[in-house]
Amino acid sequence: MTQTTSQAPPSRGCRDVMDVSPKLYSLILSVADALDLISPELASHHKRVAYVASLLAKAAGLRGAALENVVVAALLHDAGGLTLKSKLMALEFEHTHSEHEEYGYKLLRDAPSLGEAAALVRRHHAWWGREAHLPLGCHILHLADRVDALVDKRRQILDQAGEVTAAIAEHAGLMFDPKLTELFREIAAxxxxxxxxxxPRIGSLVLAELTANEGARDIDLGADAALEFSRFIAQLIDFRSRFTATHSSGVAACSVALAAKAGLSAKELDLIRVAGYLHDLGKLAVPAELIEKPGTLTDSEMNVMKSHTYLSYHILSRVAGLEQVAAWASFHHERLNGSGYPFRLRGEDIAPQARIIAAADIFTAMTEDRPYRAATAPKTAVGVLKDMAAHGLVDQQVVAILAADLDAVHDAREQAQTRALEQYRNFYRLS
Ligand SMILES: [Fe+2]
Ligand SMILES: [Fe+2]
Ligand SMILES: [Fe+2]
Structure with a gap:
């Protein structure tokens, strides 16, 4: 793994910390990638739909914020398809209004810069013949989405151009806006x-369309919006299963509490909170049945599980402005003696911030409620961590900080997870 040596995290004592300020477009594109991790059938679906949507929107005369909203909505349109089943169902051609649109809307509407896109996502399967009054963006998303659903990824793409164009034209006036269908015919020629x-360059093509747009605003999000945005991503990760519904929120709060006791700067605390929210991003590639399996995993299942931190690292390290977060977040299963995964890092290669997140992840996993087992008492959990530290697995100093301030750290974790559970229940309207 040569890339880990060149992109190793800062070593112990390093205080050269960046502001947490990811670029908006690059962050959204990375979320689009993460959404398609779960199945090869979905490979690049969100980026492909965004590319078609950007060309259609431009051809229809949209510019500025109107064009940007359509492309951003396309990049995230199936965010509410939280299970593999609902994602695959959404690929069926005559799919109509369904709950994944509403879930997507609910997830996106409160995230910074996504409010307008959320409204389009809410009705991205609407039929023009029934609801011509909806914003043009909804009809663009619908047509673009169906184009990609019609393409068979195993066949040569140009062999299919005629049949896909014909299938779209056949549904003009009922499923699709006839004007958009005509514009699509011109693009598809x-x-x-x-x-x-x-x-494979589809991501750069979408980014090029976004940045070429008049009034493009590939802004630096800044710390506050970055925190809000990562909270939104944490919901995408956690809400897939009631087993993980509050996990990332717990890890974020626990890590920040430990980092504050360790005397890290306010800037670092922001970065650590973002890293806590995003540490399990790659779990979007792990089927919910594996996440929910009550017993121990087989070797083969464990291999799938092991991919999650690898994917977190590769997706996050591509986001401009999140390079440091990528290392701190993604090394939470590395162990100081080199026995962790997936990079087999050891000792000094694992930054103090990553050591904090690793300990917070273990502590949170043990002390949070899981539907299939009771939570471990905080004192018992610290005992396990002390034992792990003695065996060279986790950082001794971090465990000492936890042990010294156990009640405060545990309270921070518990309060954050209680709030997250309320959000989870509201989201699914559970009592
Ligand atoms: Fe959809
Ligand atoms: Fe879709
Ligand atoms: Fe993990």
């Missing part, structure tokens, strides 16, 4: 459109 659609 170019071979390059189809090659672009199947290209």
């Amino acid at each position: 170019r071979e390059s459109f189809w090659f672009d659609l199947a290209s």
Whole structure:
């Protein structure tokens, strides 16, 4: 793993900390990637739909914020498809209004810069013949989404150009806006459109469309919006299963409490909170049945599980402005003696901030309620961590800080998870 040596986290004592300020477009594109991790059938679905939507929106005369909202909505349109089943169902051609639109809307509406896109996501399967009054953006999303659903990813793409275009044209006036269908026919006449659609560079193509837009605002989010945004991503990760419904919130709060006791700066605390929210991002690739399996995992299941931190690292390290967060978040299963996964880092390669998140992850996992087992008492959990520290697995100093301030750290974790549980229940309208 040569890339880990070149991108190793800062070593112990380093205080050269960046502001947490990811670029908006690059963060949204990375969420789009994460949404498609779960199945090869979905490979790049969100980016492909965004590419088609950007061309359609431009052809229809949209510019500025109106164009940006359509592309951003397309990049996140199936965010509410929290299970694999609902994601695959959404690919069926005549799919109509369903709960994943409403869930997507509820997740996106409160995230910074996503409010307008949320409204489009809410009705991205609406049929033009029934609801022509909806914003043009909804009809663009619908058509773009169906184009990608019609493409068979195993076949040569240009072989399918005629049949896909014909299938879209056939539904003009009922499923699709006839004007958009005509614009699509013009776009689809170019071979390059189809090659672009199947290209591994599709992410850069979408980014190029976004940045070429008049009034493009690929802003630095700044610390406050970055925190809000990462809370939204944590919900995408955690709400897939009641077993993990509050986990990332607990790890974030526990890590920040430990880091504050360790005397880290306010800037570092912000970064650590973001890292806590995002540490399990790669779990979006792990099927919910594995996450919910009550017994021990088989070797093969464990191999799937092990991919989650690898994926967290590779997705997060591509986000401009989150490089440091990527290392702190993704090394939470590395162990000081080199026995962790997936990079087999050891000792000084694991930054103090990453050591804090590793200990917080273990402590939170043990002390949080799980539907299939009772929570471990905080004192018992610290005992386990002390034992792990003695065996060179986790950082002795971090465990000492936890032991010295156990009640305060535990309270912080518990309060955060109680709040997150309330949000989870409201989201699914559970009592
Ligand atoms: Fe959908
Ligand atoms: Fe979709
Ligand atoms: Fe994890």
